[in-house]
Amino acid sequence: MESLKRLYFLLIGLFSLVGLWAIYYRLTEGLTMTALTSNVSWGLWVVFYIFFIGLSAGSFLLSTMVYVFGMKQFEKIGKLALVSAFFALLGGLLFVFIDLGHPERFWHALAYRQLGSILSWEIHFYLLYMAIIVAELWYLLREDAARLVATTSGVKQTFLKAVTLGYKIPNSQQKLAADRAKSHKWMKILGVVGIPTAIGVHAGTGSLFAVVMAKHVWNTALTPIIFLVSALVSGAALMMILYAFLVDKNRQDKSMLQSLESLLILFIAVDLLLVAAEYVVGLYNYVPDERGILLDMLFGERWYIFWLGQITLGAIIPIALLSKSNKSSKVYGLAGISTILGILCVRWNLVVPAYLKPQLYGLDEAYVNSRLLYEYTPNMMEWVVSFGLISIVVLLFSWALNLLPIMENKEVEHSYEQTAERVHAI
Numbered sequence: 001m002e003s004l005k006r007l008y009f010l011l012i013g014l015f016s017l018v019g020l021w022a023i024y025y026r027l028t029e030g031l032t033m034t035a036l037t038s039n040v041s042w043g044l045w046v047v048f049y050i051f052f053i054g055l056s057a058g059s060f061l062l063s064t065m066v067y068v069f070g071m072k073q074f075e076k077i078g079k080l081a082l083v084s085a086f087f088a089l090l091g092g093l094l095f096v097f098i099d100l101g102h103p104e105r106f107w108h109a110l111a112y113r114q115l116g117s118i119l120s121w122e123i124h125f126y127l128l129y130m131a132i133i134v135a136e137l138w139y140l141l142r143e144d145a146a147r148l149v150a151t152t153s154g155v156k157q158t159f160l161k162a163v164t165l166g167y168k169i170p171n172s173q174q175k176l177a178a179d180r181a182k183s184h185k186w187m188k189i190l191g192v193v194g195i196p197t198a199i200g201v202h203a204g205t206g207s208l209f210a211v212v213m214a215k216h217v218w219n220t221a222l223t224p225i226i227f228l229v230s231a232l233v234s235g236a237a238l239m240m241i242l243y244a245f246l247v248d249k250n251r252q253d254k255s256m257l258q259s260l261e262s263l264l265i266l267f268i269a270v271d272l273l274l275v276a277a278e279y280v281v282g283l284y285n286y287v288p289d290e291r292g293i294l295l296d297m298l299f300g301e302r303w304y305i306f307w308l309g310q311i312t313l314g315a316i317i318p319i320a321l322l323s324k325s326n327k328s329s330k331v332y333g334l335a336g337i338s339t340i341l342g343i344l345c346v347r348w349n350l351v352v353p354a355y356l357k358p359q360l361y362g363l364d365e366a367y368v369n370s371r372l373l374y375e376y377t378p379n380m381m382e383w384v385v386s387f388g389l390i391s392i393v394v395l396l397f398s399w400a401l402n403l404l405p406i407m408e409n410k411e412v413e414h415s416y417e418q419t420a421e422r423v424h425a426i
Contacts (some may be wrong), residue, residue, distance in 0.1 A: 012395045019388015026098055026385055035379040037371050039364075040355040044378040045099040048386055050205055051234070051347040052092035052393075054227065057202035058235015060085035060133065060194060062263075067136070067184075068191035073259045076247075077239050079140055079406045084238060085198075086133045087400070091393040093126065098385060118211060122204045129201050132194040139183045139190070142167045144405035159403050202231045215354045216290035222278055229271045230346050236264040237318070237339035244333030246407060257332045261322050264339065268315050275310075289357045297353050305345050314342020352376055 026033060036043050063081035065071040097103050114120045145160045146169050152160060170176045206227030209218040240260045243252070282294045297306045321327070321335040356374050358364045364374045378386075401407060 015391035049095040054231035056088035058231040240336035309345025
């Protein structure tokens with residue numbers, strides 16, 4: 001098992017190095033190394049940007065079920081949900097950073113605020129949201145991390161000391177109980193503040209699309225809601241994958257997976273309802289670019305992204321898998337993977353098709369140039385950069401799982417027993 005773990009970190013480390021090289025190449029060559037054109041300015045990296053932001057918001061909102069609403073059946077994924085929310089947010093920000101024409105100017109959004117700009121508000125929401133996640137994780141992990149400091153050594157011990165920020169476990173049962181109560185209080189406060197912040201993060205991202213009047217397929221009040229609901233779908237699916245595949249089978253709580261199953265099916269049903277409303281209304285009206293885009297998604301060259309990706313992978317397969325009785329944890333995990341892939345197709349259909357139809361008839365023929373086309377297929381370098389960025393995020397997430405007391409582990413339990421004995425002796 002240990003050799004497989006080393007091999008995993010070796011491979012993901014090599015993939016991350018490829019990613020770093022691809023990022024360097026992108027930063028030195030500019031956006032000319034992509035397949036984007038003047039008329040198709042958002043592509044694969046924006047698809048991954050909103051995909052990861054959705055994963056983050058969905059995971060965070062699931063964590064609030066434990067720390068705000070006290071739903072104990074989800075307690076075993078509370079830490080995992082918060083850590084996932086942090087690294088998914090990091091992934092989203094990396095993708096939007098790499099998509100900027102001048103990434104070195106990212107700080108302009110903070111230095112030159114525009115109160116009337118949704119994008120300006122969105123960036124501040126991201127910063128507040130990240131701070132809330134970090135603060136929650138500190139309150140949540142500090143006690144277990146402090147316990148592990150005494151039983152570990154080397155890099156892990158140094159890292160855990162940094163995480164605790166000097167926190168010391170109280171030396172009496174009474175003080176420890178009071179300290180835990182204080183942590184729970186702050187967790188709830190941060191969670192309450194975090195709910196509208198997380199909604200603002202992803203519904204705000206949807207609003208960036210919804211206010212673009214030139215793109216009729218985006219310009220609807222449903223767009224931010226669709227973003228938010230699909231975030232909940234992806235968050236529930238991600239937790240199902242991580243719990244099914246990362247938690248030891250002997251420690252798995254079947255009722256935990258069943259609760260996630262109920263949530264996932266509910267969120268998928270609501271998402272399908274919103275998709276149906278979007279398409280029925282859009283196809284009924286005769287706004288040419290909106291109707292044409294929807295028809296292209298349904299019956300055009302890339303019909304399979306909608307029918308095989310969004311509908312089959314994102315809804316039919318997960319519901320079919322979860323409808324089975326006596327399911328193994330692997331079936332839950334496969335249902336989650338299928339859903340995640342389906343949501344990725346949803347993100348593609350939200351971004352790219354809107355750029356493939358000219359706003360005025362004949363505009364695509366008025367002047368023909370390779371950089372003015374209303375066409376887009378990601379090239380190899382875009383995929384390499386994307387794969388590299390995802391590898392970096394997965395590597396950092398894996399390190400966090402390896403170094404922090406996020407999953408149930410024997411080291412923490414042993415430390416609890418030792419501390420309990422010392423406290424009892426005092």
